[in-house]
Amino acid sequence: MPDLWMPGATRLDIGDHAPTDGGPAKAIPHITWDRNATAARPQDLVPYETLRDYFGSNPDGKRAAPHLLWDPFTGRVTQFVPASSRSKSLADQAGGTRTNRAGSVVIQIEAVFFPYCRVGGKVYAKLTDTPCKGWAEILAWIRSWGVPDAWPNGRPENCTRNATNWATKAGWFPHKAVPENDHDDPLSWPAFTINTPAPSKEDPVPTVITESSDTDSGLRASTWTTVAMAQDSALLQGPVSYSVAAYLRIGGAPGTRVKGRFYDQYADGHGSRDLAIDLGTVGPDGVLDAQVARPGQLADKVQLKLEVWADKPATITYRVLRSLRWTA
Template identity: 30%
Template sequence: MTEYHVATDHLDPDTCEVTTTYLGTCTQERADEVRAIALLPDTGRWVKDHPRQAGAFVVLRDDGDLDVFVPTDAPEFRIDEPGPGADTGDPESMPRGAAGPAYISGAVKFGSQSIGGAMDHPESGPRITWHTTESPAGASYFSSVALYLIRVASEPQVIYDPKTDRIGQFGPLNRSARALRNDGGRRTNREGKVNIQVEVLGRAASPWTKGFDASKKPNFRKVLAAGRAWGVPDSWPAGKPPAYPSGQSPRSRTVWQSKPGHYAHAQVPGNDHGDPGSIDISVVPGKAPATPPVGSPAEVSRVRS
């Protein structure tokens, strides 16, 4: 029977430094019990499988900590280094002609702030790519989800909680993130003058924009203002974000590689997730084409999360 290494990740509320406490091993029976309890309603916990390490899972806790379970025989998970050009947003290292900020004022800085490098295709134009974390919002999930994204090396530049209006950053806006899969040899994280990826705490099946009043959310407005400062237009070139899970998404490479604006994760070629669901494009403002673009058969897929 499989045994698991068990650890807890903790984020210091003052310094935002991550510490990991190793707790030893447990049996498969104990790991199954922890998972089952966390999946019960109203436990204040949420289970997420590790997307890059088979059999591993984590439990998001509403106190902000993260419980980690990794099979003792699992291959080691290595986080790729950002590579040449990674930095912490020094204005001197910004691309020529940069106009926007590297950091949003008031954002909590999580982790090392070195998650990516220079953009590959600035000629594609600036864009914002919207995700959802598929987790609860509010309480201290802001911290536990941030810990999860760091642990699985899937950091965006920005994390946002629509309930509390808290924002955080894992790296400067003018460098790439790690929340998208590549489209073959094309690095989707590095598409555009900037590709500001925003993970919103919430679920694709229940769009977070429902009942959301942007006039009462100053930090959300800062996210939009930062995108506009970089030249992101108020448009959705690939059309309105599709509903989850019933929608279909034309993940057009032609559109993605040529048109600036707002994109859903569900509209990025080479990816198959359906987030953020059918968010309201009057809240995340932008015009969508009257006739949505049509991708090739290989580029059209039913969304999933």
């Protein structure tokens, strides 16, 4: 099971945990936007500590706290509730979608930022102008919860509030792209591609593996099925450290619910399975494009495999495995 609390983040549990409703896994990026500055009149950034205390102890702040508060200038992160709980940073109107709960996870991130903030004498117009320290760690953790590197309603710079995408697709939804909400943030957000430092003896170059198959693979209703890639059902075999993502195209009746999970298969035949991740529902066009990701390590002779489940008969028509592999 992925970590409920992000590794490396400061844990400030405010309580008030509540389950999500299930559905496609989502992440919601916000900026705190606590001052209105302009290019002509920039203002100093509100201190991270002030916002941490606001969300962590102020009654009004706790009622709107996200999962993560992120300082993109220093990389500091504070987490207020576990990934499995809803947080409360989105508006949620009575009778509609329960925005803060509408997914297997709905992980919300507030970046400490507003346009034309001033830090160390320098003015930053967009979040992406900042160093974005800590972004790689946040992205890796959110990927581990099954949130794909996708913007179903568009990137923050140009997004819509498409309610169908919100209900049926997994991925990142800017605050501006969430139904029932009227905020314009976050305006920009860092890319999913992470620039890594040059390798060294301590940080060896990984082997990049890409496998694909367009051979149909049937899914029986309400049955977990191991998915083979180009060679066999073993995606990787230890000893190895890895970061892997599987991309699946699934055909079936509209509304068919699909889940996925990785598992470790040991030499003696027993397996250790992850928590199932809701990959979404087949759309009106009879197609669901889904992604499930996982970083980790495999001991000697342990194999990594992937299982998929659907509540109605369905077919995997195409799949791609992309992984980075470091030999242990």
